[in-house]
Amino acid sequence: MAASTYHSHNRSVIRRARAGDLLEFNRGWYSHWAVYIGNEEVVHLGGIDNDGINGTLKSNHVFTICGKTFNKAVVKKENFWKVVFDSKVEINNTKDKKCRPKPAHEIVREALSKLGEIGYNVLWNNCEHFAAFCRYGVNWSEQANKALTGIAAVGATVVVGGIIRELCKGRKEKTRKHLDF
Template sequence: MGNQMDKLSHLSYAEIPTVDPHGVDTEEGPRIGVSYIFSNDDDELGDGCAADGTMKDPNQEEKQFDRRDEVESAVYNRDECIYEKSVKSANLEVSSPENLLNRCKAGDLVEFVAIGLLPHWAVYVGDFQVVHLHRAEVKNSFLTDASQGRRCRIVNDFYKFKALAPDMVVQNAMEQMGLKNRELSWRNSECFAAWCRFGRREFKMGGEIRIGKQPYRLKVDMSDKHSHMLEFQSLEDTIMEKRRNDQLGRKAMLQELAAHFRRVCLTPDSRAPAFCLFLR
């Protein structure tokens, strides 16, 4: 399709700075973060793999999700919040696929989560089935099979866009079944499922014109008083980084940021001591 993008390598915080490479938000207000160039996230490449790329045993109890390690974040398009995952605004509790079936309605978005894995999203289409992007193909599966042993939850309210009618959401999902590889217009299961529900082109590969400005901000909560702010040119790139943080988990993400800020402290910058102090 005409909006396909070539794979690009993921770079570190220090390699693609924007206005200010420090990216910490305090109670005094936000500071500019950084932007990224990504490889193709597509959790079909990461399904069944740990964060370090090693294969996981699908029968291991380690897949049980630990809510205490969940990353809370929000996405802003300029000044408008378009996505929020927070204990203050959404029910983040997870359940077994069998229990979730009692609450699912056609058109619902379902997220499957597990320690060290990218979150996997699907569209519930009724009759215990979901449509989802999995291993570079849009497939129809039973919800219990699509979970692959992971915990799950309904995530209709994470994105703040107005949803399409449930029958339209189901139709969007069903009409894409069988698409694969170069026919696909989405880089991961979350973008596909969200596009089905909201119908917005921003979720598609190349769905937004890049003109040098960075209108999207990803705010990652680090503590009650501190957050990390990053800026991106497209919603697609913002989602890619958000998902990477979800895969890392809160503890590993904070360790990565701490390592970055320690490197910043070694550079000649008048604000560096404040960041060093923050890390202690």
């Protein structure tokens, strides 16, 4: 979709946004998150070399190896319109239902205190974790939780499939031995 498609919608959202609100930028197959600090500015964990912010992910910038994070993302303050690209943005404070948000000035102070911090891990330290931590004091990414749940489900399926295969294999061998008599 072209940027002009959502411009009117995004202009309406940014007019309603208040300091400390979390903004979710729908990038299609994932969402980018930022903390709104006022004056059409956001603080967010964004990719170095624009990696990932516009939906163009480089495979070597998505994962960590053995939990080691690499210097490929940084917390930065930017103009909202530089971050939005052709995304549709929404104010998303739905985690307020489960977590108590800090006062707005504390959220903004927390976000600004992280400027320049480097590090990224798609499952443990992504832009949604960062935004949630600033607002609630809790690292929480529903996107990462869904991915981990999917990974666990696939892993469990593989394990159960392997167990069933081994059980069936054992039965066939037992049946063959029984028929050989």
